[in-house]
Amino acid sequence: MISFARISVNVPTLTGVFDYHLPPNLEGKISAGHLVTVPFGRQTVQGVILELVPIPAVAETKAVISLLDPLPVLTAAQIKLAYWMADHFLAPLAAVIGMMLPVGLSQQADVRYTINVQRPAIDSHQFSATQSRLLNLLKEKGTLRGRQIDRHFKNVDWHRTAQYLVRDGILTSQSFLPAPSVRPKFVRTAQLSVSPEVAEAAMPSLGKTADTLKRRQDALRFLMREPSDVNVSWVYAESGCSLADLQELAEKELIVLRETEIWRDPLLKLDPAATIEPALTMDQDKAWKQIAVSFQEPAQPFLLHGVTGSGKTEIYIRAAQEAIRRGKQAIILVPEIALTPQTVHRFLERFPGQVGLVHSKLSDGERYDTWRRARLGQLKVIIGPRSALFSPLPDVGFIAVDECHDGSYYQPEPPFYSAVSAAMAYTSLCGAVCVLGSATPPIVLRQQAETGENLRLLELPERIARRKLPSVRVVDMRAELKSGNLGIFSRPLLDTLDDVLKRGQQAILFLNRRGTATYIFCRECGYVARCPNCDTPLTQHMESASVLTCHRCGYQRRMLVKCPECHSPHIRAYGLGSEKVETEIQTLFPSARTLRWDWDTTRHKDSHEIILSHFVAHRADILIGTQMLAKGLDLPLVTLVGIVLADVGLTFPDPFAAERTFDLLTQVSGRAGRSSLGGQVVMQTFQPESYIIQTASRHDYSAFYNRELNERRKLGYPPFNRLVRLEIRDQDASRAEAGARAMVAKITNWIEVEGRRETTVIGPVPCFYAKMGGVYRWQIILRGPEPASLVRDKNLAGWRVEVDPVSLL
Numbered sequence: 001m002i003s004f005a006r007i008s009v010n011v012p013t014l015t016g017v018f019d020y021h022l023p024p025n026l027e028g029k030i031s032a033g034h035l036v037t038v039p040f041g042r043q044t045v046q047g048v049i050l051e052l053v054p055i056p057a058v059a060e061t062k063a064v065i066s067l068l069d070p071l072p073v074l075t076a077a078q079i080k081l082a083y084w085m086a087d088h089f090l091a092p093l094a095a096v097i098g099m100m101l102p103v104g105l106s107q108q109a110d111v112r113y114t115i116n117v118q119r120p121a122i123d124s125h126q127f128s129a130t131q132s133r134l135l136n137l138l139k140e141k142g143t144l145r146g147r148q149i150d151r152h153f154k155n156v157d158w159h160r161t162a163q164y165l166v167r168d169g170i171l172t173s174q175s176f177l178p179a180p181s182v183r184p185k186f187v188r189t190a191q192l193s194v195s196p197e198v199a200e201a202a203m204p205s206l207g208k209t210a211d212t213l214k215r216r217q218d219a220l221r222f223l224m225r226e227p228s229d230v231n232v233s234w235v236y237a238e239s240g241c242s243l244a245d246l247q248e249l250a251e252k253e254l255i256v257l258r259e260t261e262i263w264r265d266p267l268l269k270l271d272p273a274a275t276i277e278p279a280l281t282m283d284q285d286k287a288w289k290q291i292a293v294s295f296q297e298p299a300q301p302f303l304l305h306g307v308t309g310s311g312k313t314e315i316y317i318r319a320a321q322e323a324i325r326r327g328k329q330a331i332i333l334v335p336e337i338a339l340t341p342q343t344v345h346r347f348l349e350r351f352p353g354q355v356g357l358v359h360s361k362l363s364d365g366e367r368y369d370t371w372r373r374a375r376l377g378q379l380k381v382i383i384g385p386r387s388a389l390f391s392p393l394p395d396v397g398f399i400a401v402d403e404c405h406d407g408s409y410y411q412p413e414p415p416f417y418s419a420v421s422a423a424m425a426y427t428s429l430c431g432a433v434c435v436l437g438s439a440t441p442p443i444v445l446r447q448q449a450e451t452g453e454n455l456r457l458l459e460l461p462e463r464i465a466r467r468k469l470p471s472v473r474v475v476d477m478r479a480e481l482k483s484g485n486l487g488i489f490s491r492p493l494l495d496t497l498d499d500v501l502k503r504g505q506q507a508i509l510f511l512n513r514r515g516t517a518t519y520i521f522c523r524e525c526g527y528v529a530r531c532p533n534c535d536t537p538l539t540q541h542m543e544s545a546s547v548l549t550c551h552r553c554g555y556q557r558r559m560l561v562k563c564p565e566c567h568s569p570h571i572r573a574y575g576l577g578s579e580k581v582e583t584e585i586q587t588l589f590p591s592a593r594t595l596r597w598d599w600d601t602t603r604h605k606d607s608h609e610i611i612l613s614h615f616v617a618h619r620a621d622i623l624i625g626t627q628m629l630a631k632g633l634d635l636p637l638v639t640l641v642g643i644v645l646a647d648v649g650l651t652f653p654d655p656f657a658a659e660r661t662f663d664l665l666t667q668v669s670g671r672a673g674r675s676s677l678g679g680q681v682v683m684q685t686f687q688p689e690s691y692i693i694q695t696a697s698r699h700d701y702s703a704f705y706n707r708e709l710n711e712r713r714k715l716g717y718p719p720f721n722r723l724v725r726l727e728i729r730d731q732d733a734s735r736a737e738a739g740a741r742a743m744v745a746k747i748t749n750w751i752e753v754e755g756r757r758e759t760t761v762i763g764p765v766p767c768f769y770a771k772m773g774g775v776y777r778w779q780i781i782l783r784g785p786e787p788a789s790l791v792r793d794k795n796l797a798g799w800r801v802e803v804d805p806v807s808l809l
């Protein structure tokens with residue numbers, strides 16, 4: 001019987017699947033998840049087998065060309081997840097599958113060009129300049145690939161020229177697929193191949209000069225002590241010998257030299273010391289018991305709501321152990337691995353040799369190896385950011401999403417997706433246990449957990465060892481200004497900082513800063529310039545400083561010169577860099593050692609670790625930084641967190657801005673006082689009455705939650721409705737606008753035709769960041785109980801479509 005293969009073809013924009021038949025040589029060798037090459041149009045492309053089907057969907061099928069990897073590249077559960085994600089996030093299936101394959105394995109097809117040896121006489125031809133250039137190049141270099149030709153033809157479209165020459169028989173062309181660019185890495189190893197007595201007997205005859213003799217004897221002695229294969233570089237280091245010496249020993253059949261495939265393991269540098277596991281506290285035990293039960297019978301995912309330092313990580317460790325005990329594997333998602341070295345170390349200590357790291361800064365080779373070890377089931381625990389969810393583990397038993405409120409779990413580029421939602425779906429597809437942990441869970445998740453819809457709530461209300469959350473002092477910067485302090489630091493902050501430094505402890509200064517836009521406020525009374533139509537704070541952009549814009553409704557006005565409330569001339573845009581803060585600190589505290597941590601200082605692969613380890617080793621007293629300081633660091637010597645300005649995020653025209661700011665302030669505050677030294681937080685603000693500042697300063701999640709839930713209810717935002725965001729980008733401003741208006745007309749019509757009274761359209765409006773990199777952006781928001789179903793299967797070509805967006809900027 002001929003079987004047919006349903007294939008997702010690796011052309012990222014394709015949404016459909018295609019049926020092919022299997023040639024006789026591949027019958028029986030191919031199953032779901034295999035990576036193959038197939039003809040597609042006039043190209044050869046890669047594809048992944050989704051399933052084998054008895055009857056194809058089309059009458060005539062082409063044949064699969066070849067099998068690229070004898071093992072499947074996707075598990076059955078991953079294929080299910082890919083279908084789920086494509087459907088849920090309205091993303092092309094091929095694009096979703098593309099994310100699941102390691103870089104370098106998924107290659108694009110290319111074409112080889114050669115001058116035709118049996119070409120017609122070309123001397124009579126009249127060639128264009130580009131044709132001549134291409135022919136000369138191929139004459140000189142022989143056969144070339146398209147990508148190689150690209151390098152010689154910057155900004156010249158030679159493809160069409162090449163096609164003409166092929167048509168005229170002057171060139172021949174051949175489509176092909178480059179082999180994966182990543183290869184396993186080999187190391188040379190050495191091992192003793194005779195008994196120690198034989199080796200000992202050979203010692204005197206190993207070399208002619210004294211030096212040579214000693215080197216070879218030392219090398220052999222070293223290998224006599226090592227029972228297994230050792231990397232030759234160790235032998236060199238131990239004995240001072242060279243490869244030639246070892247080859248001589250191998251020649252005498254005393255040792256064997258081998259090429260061994262080793263895994264490029266980025267964790268090899270670390271040296272985990274085994275630790276004992278602590279007895280769980282009562283709260284932890286209560287939470288753990290419920291999770292343990294769900295290993296026996298599938299249950300809903302858990303929301304583990306526990307304050308910073310309440311022992312959530314210990315729970316993930318228990319659950320991972322349980323999964324491994326049952327012969328399964330675990331995935332631990334963390335916001336950014338470089339920022340959570342302590343979590344990583346704890347897993348390494350508890351699961352020595354079984355942990356694989358997925359890291360945005362791994363080399364392609366390291367990533368490929370981790371991927372292959374995961375596929376073989378050699379790694380039991382995978383830790384990494386959102387993409388680690390796609391590790392091809394054979395039998396996933398547990399997934400944790402640590403700090404599940406973190407923005408990094410959302411992929412802000414197509415294919416847009418939330419790794420939190422995907423993790424929940426994945427665990428339900430493979431019957432695994434799921435725990436979403438946070439001190440500040442997303443409003444939407446907390447609400448679902450309270451209503452028992454999709455999630456079950458577990459709480460850890462206290463820090464381990466009853467350590468207190470740090471006290472937060474809110475400083476009204478308007479009062480500081482009135483009393484004559486024009487600087488960026490308040491007196492309470494300076495005083496506390498002075499104390500902390502005198503005691504030899506450490507401080508963190510945090511800047512809440514996002515994007516290039518700034519908002520406008522009065523430094524005397526705290527007045528914030530808002531839109532008269534919709535109350536959205538007006539913003540000023542670098543490019544046009546004299547104009548203030550409302551990004552909700554498009555209202556514009558000139559920059560204010562005086563405060564309309566108190567007539568103060570001190571009304572201005574607020575934006576503050578960490579550089580400025582550092583300079584000020586150095587002036588005020590000349591002997592304090594400062595360390596700056598922001599995206600400018602952390603481009604280098606390991607610089608996060610370097611900065612952190614510097615600070616942890618107390619080679620600096622004050623760490624000045626932005627957002628990444630909020631991500632789960634455990635710094636025992638830090639007894640002061642100074643929030644230089646808490647307000648910036650309060651005023652973004654985005655229904656999710658309040659939640660983001662609350663999370664950030666709470667998380668940053670949680671960095672203080674994690675040891676017995678205790679700690680405090682000084683929060684500087686021009687809006688001390690804001691409910692966000694108020695609740696964050698009391699670590700009062702539930703007060704914030706209740707208030708915010710009310711706001712959301714009033715405005716009809718999630719969790720009371722769901723959103724879909726459609727964005728169009730165009731270099732031409734009026735084309736972007738016209739496209740957006742035309743789309744709104746279509747959508748309004750769909751709503752009408754389908755009778756969806758509960759679905760509303762907001763917009764079109766220019767996005768908050770209305771122009772980025774020379775491109776104009778317009779957006780449309782759909783709001784309703786199930787807005788995705790309105791646009792699913794509709795033609796949205798040219799639009800960026802986000803289901804459940806996390807920001808409307």
Ligand code: ADP
Nearest residue numbers: 278279280281307308309310311312313314464
């Ligand atoms: P979270 O993940 O909630 O921030 P952690 O799991 O990092 O909290 O725990 C905070 C600190 O308490 C860590 O240093 C951890 O080793 C320690 N810890 C956790 N659970 C226990 C326990 N049951 N007994 C003693 N120490 C614990």
Ligand code: ZN
Nearest residue numbers: 531534550553
């Ligand atoms: Zn407005």
Ligand code: ZN
Nearest residue numbers: 522525563566
């Ligand atoms: Zn004022």
